Amino acid sequence: MFKCLYQSSWALLLVTCITCGGGGGIGTGDAGSDGSNMQCGGHGQPACTVDAAGMDFLNHYGGEIRGEYSANPSSGAESVILGAFFVSAQTPDSIAEPMDGCQDVKATTNTTNAGAINGTRTFEDLGDTMTLTGAGDQTIVLNRYMNIPDKRGLAMGIEYAYNGAVKNTLPVTMMLRGAEYNITSSGSGAFPGVLKIPTEWETVGGTLAFGSGDVNNISSGSDVVWQYSYVNGEQYVDTASLLFSGSGTDGKPHAWFCVAPINNGEVTIPAATVAMFPPSGTLQAATNAHQQINFNGRVVDVIGVTCRTTPYTIAP
Numbered sequence: 604m605f606k607c608l609y610q611s612s613w614a615l616l617l618v619t620c621i622t623c624g625g626g627g628g629i630g631t632g633d634a635g636s637d638g639s640n641m642q643c644g645g646h647g648q649p650a651c652t653v654d655a656a657g658m659d660f661l662n663h664y665g666g667e668i669r670g671e672y673s674a675n676p677s678s679g680a681e682s683v684i685l686g687a688f689f690v691s692a693q694t695p696d697s698i699a700e701p702m703d704g705c706q707d708v709k710a711t712t713n714t715t716n717a718g719a720i721n722g723t724r725t726f727e728d729l730g731d732t733m734t735l736t737g738a739g740d741q742t743i744v745l746n747r748y749m750n751i752p753d754k755r756g757l758a759m760g761i762e763y764a765y766n767g768a769v770k771n772t773l774p775v776t777m778m779l780r781g782a783e784y785n786i787t788s789s790g791s792g793a794f795p796g797v798l799k800i801p802t803e804w805e806t807v808g809g810t811l812a813f814g815s816g817d818v819n820n821i822s823s824g825s826d827v828v829w830q831y832s833y834v835n836g837e838q839y840v841d842t843a844s845l846l847f848s849g850s851g852t853d854g855k856p857h858a859w860f861c862v863a864p865i866n867n868g869e870v871t872i873p874a875a876t877v878a879m880f881p882p883s884g885t886l887q888a889a890t891n892a893h894q895q896i897n898f899n900g901r902v903v904d905v906i907g908v909t910c911r912t913t914p915y916t917i918a919p
């Protein structure tokens with residue numbers, strides 16, 4: 604359980620010195636005395652700080668590799684997005700990450716709402732293709748494209764996507780839930796992290812439901828509680844989240860993103876925070892796998908999401 608913090612809850616992970624990958628090229632750095640690559644930055648991973656050369660790579664954003672499975676139980680629709688981009692410079696050079704608590708991501712420049720800085724980015728070319736390899740030698744090839752829109756509608760200068768897909772979509776059956784994918788680039792070799800798509804979850808209690816035909820009718824005077832099943836100890840799967848998106852009473856779009864560690868199987872949002880959400884819109888519930896990887900002295904987010912979507916309303 605957590606208490607949603609609606610003030611600034613976007614802090615980068617700080618702490619002791621852990622080397623998390625390296626500079627020079629994908630997979631060429633070391634982490635730890637044995638020279639192996641490590642993931643870091645998630646709730647279940649070692650904390651990230653500086654690399655062996657003393658560079659605070661967390662203060663230099665380097666892009667992301669993202670895979671998301673989403674289902675709409677009411678319509679039966681499913682979708683998968685998968686894409687990657689890398690940057691070698693942007694202004695500002697560091698953007699805040701969403702951490703535990705609640706924040707309106709439409710009001711904050713971060714990895715979720717990066718439109719304000721997208722035009723300042725220098726994109727990095729890692730070759731013609733990126734390949735994801737899963738269990739049983741399943742492979743997904745992403746091709747390099749110029750200026751195609753990602754899931755947020757942002758046109759990245761150089762982006763890796765499947766078959767020219769708009770907004771990084773690909774056939775649902777191509778990306779398996781509960782699976783891990785190794786990543787290689789034709790220009791730079793093996794990437795030091797893996798993409799993990801969390802195993803599908805079920806709602807087991809609380810005040811929210813995500814089954815067929817469900818509409819979440821929420822009382823503005825009550826806490827919101829989502830209790831869900833999860834695979835205990837599933838590697839890299841470290842957080843659960845609720846996203847409330849819609850038009851606020853000010854007529855502007857808002858998206859309140861609430862994050863909690865996954866190890867208690869519950870996300871609880873106090874009524875005082877719920878009262879600030881848009882009165883109606885779309886509610887997404889997800890389990891998430893997040894690693895922060897040191898790539899050429901810049902932090903790359905590797906993000907896997909398993910999500911369900913329903914409408915919601917908040918009644919007085």
